[in-house]
Amino acid sequence: xxxxxxxxxxxxxxxxxxxxxxxxxxxxxxxxxxxxxxxxxxxxxxxxxxxxxxxxxxxxxxxxxxxxxxxxxxxxxxxxxxxxxxxxxxxxxxxxxxxxxxxxxxxxxxxxxxxxxxxxxxxxxxxxxxxxxxxxxxxxxxxxxxxxxxxxxxxxxxxxxxxxxxxxxxxxxxxxxxxxxxxxxxxxxxxxxxxxxxxxxxxxxxxxxxxxxxxxxxxxxxxxxxxxxxxxxxxxxxxxxxxxxxxxxxxxxxxxxxxxxxxxxxxxxxxxxxxxxxxxxxxxxxxxxxxxxxxxxxxxxxxxxxxxxxxxxxxxxxxxxxxxxxxxxxxxxxxxxxxxxxxxxxxxxxxxxxxxxxxxxxxxxxxxxxxxxxxxxxxxxxxxxxxxxxxxxxxxxxxxxxxxxxxxxxxxxxxxxxxxxxxxxxxxxxxxxxxxxxxxxxxxxxxxxxxxxxxxxxxxxxxxxx
Numbered sequence: 001x002x003x004x005x006x007x008x009x010x011x012x013x014x015x016x017x018x019x020x021x022x023x024x025x026x027x028x029x030x031x032x033x034x035x036x037x038x039x040x041x042x043x044x045x046x047x048x049x050x051x052x053x054x055x056x057x058x059x060x061x062x063x064x065x066x067x068x069x070x071x072x073x074x075x076x077x078x079x080x081x082x083x084x085x086x087x088x089x090x091x092x093x094x095x096x097x098x099x100x101x102x103x104x105x106x107x108x109x110x111x112x113x114x115x116x117x118x119x120x121x122x123x124x125x126x127x128x129x130x131x132x133x134x135x136x137x138x139x140x141x142x143x144x145x146x147x148x149x150x151x152x153x154x155x156x157x158x159x160x161x162x163x164x165x166x167x168x169x170x171x172x173x174x175x176x177x178x179x180x181x182x183x184x185x186x187x188x189x190x191x192x193x194x195x196x197x198x199x200x201x202x203x204x205x206x207x208x209x210x211x212x213x214x215x216x217x218x219x220x221x222x223x224x225x226x227x228x229x230x231x232x233x234x235x236x237x238x239x240x241x242x243x244x245x246x247x248x249x250x251x252x253x254x255x256x257x258x259x260x261x262x263x264x265x266x267x268x269x270x271x272x273x274x275x276x277x278x279x280x281x282x283x284x285x286x287x288x289x290x291x292x293x294x295x296x297x298x299x300x301x302x303x304x305x306x307x308x309x310x311x312x313x314x315x316x317x318x319x320x321x322x323x324x325x326x327x328x329x330x331x332x333x334x335x336x337x338x339x340x341x342x343x344x345x346x347x348x349x350x351x352x353x354x355x356x357x358x359x360x361x362x363x364x365x366x367x368x369x370x371x372x373x374x375x376x377x378x379x380x381x382x383x384x385x386x387x388x389x390x391x392x393x394x395x396x397x398x399x400x401x402x403x404x405x406x407x408x409x410x411x412x413x414x415x416x417x418x419x420x421x422x423x424x425x426x427x428x429x430x431x432x433x434x435x436x437x438x439x440x441x442x443x444x445x446x447x448x449x450x451x452x453x454x455x456x457x458x459x460x461x462x463x464x465x466x
Contacts (some may be wrong), residue, residue, distance in 0.1 A: 002203050007212065036121070044089035044450075049297055057396065060423065062090040062431035063090075063091065065090050066091055066098075069087055069089070069098070069211060070086070070094075070097070073105075074088050079344040082108040083342065084105065085102045087390075089224075097408060100336050101175075126146045127145070127146050129146060129148060130148055130246065131155060131243055131244065131245045132145075132146065132243070132245070132246070133146045133148070133241065133243055134241070135239060135240070135242075136164050136241075136242065137237065137238070137239055137240075138237065140162075140164050140165065141161060141162065141163050142161065142162055142167065142240070143160065144329070145158075145159050150242070153179060153244075154168075164242075165183070165184070166183060168180045169291050170182075178191075178193050178245075179191075179193075181228070182225075182300040183227070183228050187228065187229065188229070189226075189227050190224065190227075190247075191224070191225055191227065192224045193220060219313045222248075222422075223248045224248045224251040226244075227242070227243070228243045229241070229242055229243070276302075278305065279311055280303050281303065284296060284299050305391060323438065326359065326364075326437075326440050327360050328358045328360065329354055329358065329360075330357070330358060332353055332358045332361075333352050333362060333389075336361065336364075336365065337387075339365055340365065340368055340387075342374065343372065344369070344372040344375075344376055344385075345382040345385070345398075346372060346375075346385045347383065347385070347386055347389065349386055350388050350390070351389075352389070353389040353391065355391050356462060357396050357462055358462065360437075360440075363440070363441075364441070365438065366433070366437065367433070367434040367437040367438065367458070368398070368400065370431070370433060371400040372385065372400065374431070375400060375401075376401050376402075378456070379405065380402035381403065384453075385400075385402050385403075386399075386400075386402075387400055392459065394461060394462060395460055395461045396459075396460050397459045397460075398457070398460070399456065399458075400455070400456045401451075401454070401455045401456075402453040402454055403451075403452050404453050405453065405454075406454045407447065407449065438460070441460050443459050443460040443461065444458075444459045
């Protein structure tokens with residue numbers, strides 16, 4: 001077992017005690033043996049004093065060197081400079097601290113490198129993303145815009161530090177005003193815009209990426225966009241992230257698919273109606289030759305009925321395609337419910353509302369009539385068909401409930417799609433038209449199975465944002 005001191009304080013005390021004992025011993029020797037030789041005693045005491053100074057200087061220099069290294073390391077740490085490392089310590093007691101500091105510097109270098117790689121990957125993803133991204137502060141000034149945003153909105157130029165609305169107006173002209181209108185609303189929306197082809201070609205020539213003018217033609221013409229705004233805080237400062245995605249290709253594909261389906265449905269209905277009409281017309285020719293007027297009248301009546309059904313079918317499709325903008329006015333609930341009861345039987349267990357709702361009376365009545373018609377055709381008993389009115393914080397919810405067995409999950413997923421129907425003679429327009437009317441009133445429509453039947457919920461704002 002070693003009796004030598006191990007800590008720095010023990011070693012300092014050990015050295016100090018040794019120096020004091022040695023000096024006391026030498027002083028005593030000088031007093032006893034060299035009292036008659038003062039010059040020799042002075043030399044011995046001087047040597048002793050110099051020896052003590054050397055020991056003190058040695059200790060102080062070693063401590064000062066390690067403290068200086070530690071100070072430099074802390075300064076680099078405060079400046080976020082992790083590329084340095086501490087030299088080997090003079091004092092054994094400092095070696096553990098030096099090792100911990102060097103491990104910390106190594107860990108911080110690795111973390112910084114990892115963060116840098118992630119930032120580089122994130123920056124690459126943002127810059128190459130087809131979604132236009134714009135980050136703004138609470139004042140509306142632009143902090144960041146990626147390449148897609150610069151190409152679409154700012155003619156390829158850098159726009160950091162500019163106010164978003166002013167930058168859009170200067171870069172896009174009339175198009176910028178439309179973009180500004182959507183952005184100032186600050187809510188998720190879909191919209192279409194006719195972009196100027198010549199303007200887009202000028203944009204591509206001025207782009208920092210040097211894109212060719214034929215690429216600009218790809219983003220000219222009628223384009224469809226999805227806009228989304230997200231708010232968050234960084235260092236207690238409010239920020240807004242504006243996302244603008246060009247969904248023209250997706251919309252075009254969906255439109256093409258819808259038109260193909262529409263053509264197939266209309267073609268099917270026309271063939272089903274025209275084939276018997278053509279056959280009956282041939283029968284009319286035969287009956288006319290036979291002079292059988294009685295049967296001829298019956299066949300003509302059937303032709304008239306078939307033409308009427310075909311006309312009704314075409315009118316229903318036309319009404320879906322020509323839905324006008326809602327004409328808003330305060331709704332008279334008593335009159336509204338009374339008009340619905342003239343078409344179909346139902347009950348209102350929660351009573352008739354007494355709060356205000358602005359809506360297009362004719363369109364909303366048309367939507368409810370379609371829902372009541374479906375409820376009666378579901379096989380539900382008439383006295384179990386309900387309409388419930390519920391007042392929301394800033395809106396109204398209308399629920400149409402039946403006891404007709406509800407829908408399967410497969411049917412419910414497609415029930416609101418145009419031209420989809422499970423009825424043998426259905427056109428698939430009713431629910432799609434209802435949803436179109438509700439969304440025109442800035443509302444939402446949903447379906448769910450409820451207590452052995454189907455519940456259709458319509459949520460409408462009491463006042464629309466114009």
